[in-house]
Amino acid sequence: MLNLIRIHLISHLKVLKEKAQEAKDFLRSEGYLNSDFLPIDEGNFILWPLNQDTIPFEGSIVKCKGVGYNKKSRDYRLNLNENIRNLAPRSFDIFGEIAILRLIDDLKDYEEEIAEALLLSHKNIKTVCVDSGVHGEFRIRNLRIISGENNFVSVHKENGMKFEADISKVYFSPRLATERERLSSLVKKEELVLDAFAGVAPFSISLAKKGSKVLSLDSNPEAKMWALKNFIKNGISTGQYRYCTSKFEKFDFKSEKFDRIIMNNPTNSLPFLNMAMDLVTKKGVIHMYLISPKDNSFDISNHLNSGYNCTSKKEVHAYSPSSSLFVFDIGRDSV
Numbered sequence: 001m002l003n004l005i006r007i008h009l010i011s012h013l014k015v016l017k018e019k020a021q022e023a024k025d026f027l028r029s030e031g032y033l034n035s036d037f038l039p040i041d042e043g044n045f046i047l048w049p050l051n052q053d054t055i056p057f058e059g060s061i062v063k064c065k066g067v068g069y070n071k072k073s074r075d076y077r078l079n080l081n082e083n084i085r086n087l088a089p090r091s092f093d094i095f096g097e098i099a100i101l102r103l104i105d106d107l108k109d110y111e112e113e114i115a116e117a118l119l120l121s122h123k124n125i126k127t128v129c130v131d132s133g134v135h136g137e138f139r140i141r142n143l144r145i146i147s148g149e150n151n152f153v154s155v156h157k158e159n160g161m162k163f164e165a166d167i168s169k170v171y172f173s174p175r176l177a178t179e180r181e182r183l184s185s186l187v188k189k190e191e192l193v194l195d196a197f198a199g200v201a202p203f204s205i206s207l208a209k210k211g212s213k214v215l216s217l218d219s220n221p222e223a224k225m226w227a228l229k230n231f232i233k234n235g236i237s238t239g240q241y242r243y244c245t246s247k248f249e250k251f252d253f254k255s256e257k258f259d260r261i262i263m264n265n266p267t268n269s270l271p272f273l274n275m276a277m278d279l280v281t282k283k284g285v286i287h288m289y290l291i292s293p294k295d296n297s298f299d300i301s302n303h304l305n306s307g308y309n310c311t312s313k314k315e316v317h318a319y320s321p322s323s324s325l326f327v328f329d330i331g332r333d334s335v
């Protein structure tokens, strides 16, 4: 009789080290990261353990033995009873010391158990809340605390910066860290940037850190207070930024033009694209974030004035089974 030894091979995404963080953020936000195993360091490459065999990210898929955790506590779901372990969300957002979970209805009776398991395994988390969706013009999450400290204010660390906010009153998404890093790598010193839907100013600050000057707008009055705190917290000098509580479409720009315009209002940015095209300099760029179908049926060129073109379209993260958050970089044809 054949003596078969079963070795459990796990699919891994092999990426260059400089792409490792971007890959990790993507895999985590999409739920592809197999949190039962550790990443493997292979010289210039990192291998991220996956829970499926193919994923839409640049890199190669390698099957090899997974490296398990020594401490069981890293995957919080291992603290749960088996009946709910596989239903509990594998990934969740973290804003500073606050964990934000999205739970399916079947888990309603188990939410406290899930929160306790999370607090037990993540010592940096002090509050666990459930997010039942983002609403209204200000894009505020519907949050309910299920365990831990009764507090929605925290300081979130990202790319060497710190952003403080009350996430029950203003918008913040930790999933945009890679985008903020991308834009800050593109901006040049002395550029004039318009952050048209600025929130608590994470994009504004990421770009101001590189020496650009920013005008930040947001219609939510609560956002300004946190944004001003954050400019100071991150050492941005007062001559480098202006922040106004205003609707983008109501602001009087006089004759000002901008080298870079950030339009991060993905559920409602298209109606403002015309205005942005009028405000951008000849060599300037518009970064427009938009929720659109995954099947590429949306064609941005139908919405561009003549003389403008889309130089890049990138999927930032999935939004629903059929749609994703995309970023379109838009510039002017060179004359």
Ligand SMILES: C[S@@+](CC[C@H](N)C(=O)[O-])C[C@H]1O[C@@H](n2cnc3c(N)ncnc32)[C@H](O)[C@@H]1O
Binding pocket: 137, 138, 139, 171, 172, 173, 176, 196, 197, 198, 199, 200, 201, 202, 203, 217, 218, 219, 220, 223, 246, 247, 248, 249, 264, 265, 266
């Ligand atoms: C998706 S959030 C993005 C916030 C910020 N850019 C960030 O990355 O955290 C969109 C923001 O646009 C603001 N907003 C919505 N409609 C607006 C408008 N017409 N003019 C200016 N701000 C608006 C909301 O209050 C919200 O803070």
